[in-house]
Amino acid sequence: MRSPSLLIGVGLQGVLLRMITLGCLVTSAMALPSRKGDLDEDGRYTVRDVARLVNHLQQIEFLHPIIQPFADVTGDGLLDEADVEKLVDLVLDKTTITDIPPARPLESSPAHGENQVALTREAVVRFSLPLAPAVTLTPDDFALWFAGKRILSRVEISSDRLKATVFPLEQLPASARVRAHLKGVNLRDTLNRLLDLDRDGIAGGDLVFDFDTVSVTPVPRTGMVGRVLAAKQNAAGADVPLAGVIIQVVGAEETIRTTTAADGSFTLTPVPAGQFFVEVDGRPVTGQFPNGGYYAFVNKVWVAVAGRPDNPAAGSGVIYLPYIVPGSLQPMSATQATMVPFPNAVLTEFPQLAGTELEVPANSLFGNDGTRGGRVGIAPVPANRLPEPLPMGLNLPLVITIQTDGATNFDRPVPVRFPNVPDPVTGLRLAAGQRSALWSFNHDTGVWEIAGPMTVTADGNFVVTDPGVGVRQPGWHGTSPGTSGGGGDPNPGGGDGDGDGDGDGDGDGDGDGDGDGDGDGDGDGDGCTKTCIDSGTLAGGSVSVDRPQACKDDNLTFTASGSTDSGGRQRIVCKDAEGTTIRDEEVTIPPGNVTYEFTVSGPTGVIKTGKGSSVTIKADQIGSYSATFTASSKRDCPPGGITLPPGSATVVDRGSFTQYGGAIDLPNFAPVVSRLQTLLNYIPGCTIRLESTTVGLTQGARDCCKSGAGKIANGERFSEGGVSISGKGSFPVWPIPPTSIFRDLDWGFSRALVEIKAGVFVDAEIAFLGNGGYRTDECVLESCGYAEIGADFRIIPNVTVKVVACAQIFGSYVDIADIEVTPASIIIPLSGRINYNSKEDCSGLNCSLGLGDVTFRAGFKVGGVGLEYQAVIITSKTLTCQ
């Protein structure tokens, strides 16, 4: 890939001179070009077209995102000096270009193959050209699929028509491969051509991309711990714990949740291993949402190491929630832009924040269900007391949280204005006209990203977003002048993906490629030059493994720790606008946070690589496993990385259970049978009594592997017996048996109110088979009784129905005798199982009993035309032991 930044920085000067010589004019009117390069849509290639492109590249006047694809005259996907050169040749009639190709998808979100996707994530496709105004999308055209079933959703085209989004109206299935399918048959671009969705260069085709959702399956003995504190300390400077904050795992809100105690502490267990999404809801603390003051509601991505019950939440174990003062939320106008400043109470305390505001475009706030409008407010948050720490190297002088009363989307970028506060490191403010960047926290991916360029106002008091740039969703946002790195902004600006239009990929727009916007090339944006004196060193560290000798199919966890960064020294020289040195000193660079990258190898080679201080793998092969960690530290003058001595483990085969002698020891099955009985009696009116009989006895043993002690022969033993459970039930399915049902029936040609008598009665014998025993494991030093009962059967009740009265509403006359009634059979499906511990482990009580939908159906036929009446008597539900 070539380096557009150099082309912009040097080559454009010559082009600009040529333009000035030609006396080019700057136009500002936006129109849709009829062909590539004709940026002012006058049907010709003129210097005006060149001027518009140059102005865009120089960030003097941006081309509207709709126009930008027409400016890529070279067709290479980049907007750069090469496009200017070719456009000049077109003006001079030295060359020709092929017509602009049909619109195609630029990117999808989630990307094809992306994993760990949140269960609430919408799917987005961005196009290279706007969709035609007449194009509408329905859930038939753009849908999410799982296991052959379409997920209930709604589709929205963005107001600039460059983006189509499908919002799931139900949570995506967990641990699932979801397919997004966009049909191209009805999709036309702004030039009324079919889209090239499959990107084969020919108009037509469909776009299909798959992604994997995050797991929400809890792992035993795995948990998160932490404390939730108010972002603001009390008058004495002490932390304020928040009690009553609800913390729940997205996708398992009903089962994996907790509430903070009086000291703000919480334990959330069991949780999924690896990455998962959580909601931290501070609103119940005051109970005054949305009209009064309340603590914020935030979504976060947490990571848990399997088998560790005290994983620190958010990395540090401390979560800060900002307080949203009363009156912060303001209603959004549907007809004009709404300015959202800090409320007076905030400005009284922090007058330096005056002037900070959002400009929410008219009717731009909407919920996933399509509802437009709502209320929006902003609140300041100390950058060092965010719900989670900022990533290394990102020093935001001010962070704001944008809160709403429910809606979570803006359909256009929302311009924002921050006060031009001093850099937290240098203490200097940006100069008027200097460049900065808008940073936003992406809740879908859990990372901070650049959302686009910002510029300091002429009076030097504020930093404002550039035209077309803004906040794209409520949440956490800040501005930083001195941070390198590209962004995740999807605007197709300079073709580099960062949306700033300069093409250098760093997101700052100054073209020097360092990402800071000050043009000095050092990457920090403060107008200062930094020179390394001493990079310092990394030292120490080791890798541990939880089981040096493990059995096949055990989990192995390797953990790196102990590496330290000595810190370093650098020289900082700062000059003012006239070039006078205003600062020249040597400073100490504090140690940075040490991060690790790992490579895990098994008997067949490398099996996993990644970032993090801990990694867990399933040892599914016999042989040797090892993990190598490299440590690094990201800071100014970063030290060189070091490789830690590897950790290793040996995996042996424990074999299968074999016959074992000894005394038979069976558990008491009564509690498990009682649990099953309770679950069955969830069926309204059901009073089944179960009885159990023990049958058959076996016992066995196998080897196990104890951490630090190696393999223990016959260390894992069980005694087991079967149990036969039976019962008899007799009950009406309706909670109160109706004397009759009145039902309005509409055959189209006739409508009548009929009264029917219906009965659904169960009189059935039910039988189960289960087993259970006693387990002893000398390797993990545990012993417990266990029992398991499977339930998979159908109850078929007796169903009766007859019409006893009929009243005509209109249409053909219908009498009782004219109505032919047919009752349909009803099945009450039950399936699931109940476990109390198991032969494999002592994990406690786990049960799940699925009760399917029970629907009463009857057919009513008049004049040969049948109409079905149906009523759901029992809605499906999975009953668990939680």
Next chain:
Amino acid sequence: MIAREKIAFLQRPVRARAVGARALLILLALVPSALGGPVRLTVPFTVDRTITASGMAIELEADELGGRPVSQLKEASPHPSAAVLQALVGHLAANQPEAAAAMLRQGAFQSPEDGLSYARNFAKAFQEGWSSLVVRRRYNPGQESWFSWEVPQGARTVSRIFRFAEQDGKWLWADELQPSPLRSVQTLVSAAEQLVVENQPGARAVESMTFKHAVAVPGMQARWLFNGFSASWDAFGNGPVPDHPVTKAYATAAKALYSGDFEAFAGAYLPFSAQRMRDSLAQMDDSQKASFAESNRQLGRKVTFVLEASPVFLVFYETDGRGMQYDTLFAAGGDVSKLRFANFFVESFIDEIMKDRGFFQDPVIRPLAGRLEDPPKTATLPLPPAPQVTSGGGSQSSSATSPQKEPDAGPERMMAIRSSKSWIPWLLLGLLLAVLLLRYFRPKS
């Protein structure tokens, strides 16, 4: 703003309105194509066997056709389905059910014989009225094209809807009787139009209503419009009852159920349902009643959303393990002090929608339910007068949408339910008002 102007217009003297209506019709007739835009209809609810207008609405895209004879339809509506409707009505009027059935979409009925029976019954049911059929609107619910039409039947006017859909590039008759969300909404819209035809006394004009929630109807180009508040309150618990007449009435009845006082629970219903509940309870012995009360206690009753469609109120609640359900309450005469439960085993088309988890409860109610916001701190509700519910327990009584019409219930009524964002009708209306003002208020020389 527009709605207020419209109401003001409707409050002008009857004579002026009549003149205005005729002039408006003439102006509408001069418009070469149908006027399109969103139309709002009040959602009809069944309250014990009586269909009543509510404070909930459905908004659909529609072309206003102004009650044209079907013979003029093709000129009024350029949509290709208009010609299909014209041909279909021609076949039905000529008692040619075979030809009409041949226009049915493939798969609409289980067998060709069923489709033929359907067409034959239609031809017969309105045989006296086909020649007088007029078409009111063409709805655009999404993939299909729906025409609402009216025919006289005896002393009444009956409003119905025919559905059309495109299959293999050809528009076909798409009516069906298999249960489906589209079929339910078709019945709902048809009943809503019937309410308009019959002009139920006391029913509020949809333009006079304001809505807090507007939620897309899944799979359709339409929106539900309604009011309501979320709650997080266990009606069987000991926590404070939200300060709202509906929740207080609900709490009183729920406590009676919780405590097993079934007579008090039955007394919380409207008379017709109350008697039916007493009859049902009479079939149960004391142990069965006790078991029922106990199972209710175990299941709990967590109220998560109250849909305010005054005079009808739906209280959505969840129990442990049985998903979302709702109870219907009715404020007779709009007086919330008379709030009573209704519909003990009385169901209608609206219940097909409200009970549909995938079509209504999950996408519409659940996102609003159970948030941490309190109901409004008002002791009374500004309810408009509402129709009285027919009480009494006769099982033979007919459904009673009132046949009574207001005088001069002509085109104004049509405009009264229209809430179009199209500027053309309002331009015409403005011109008309200007003409009327000049005519009635011109100073005498």
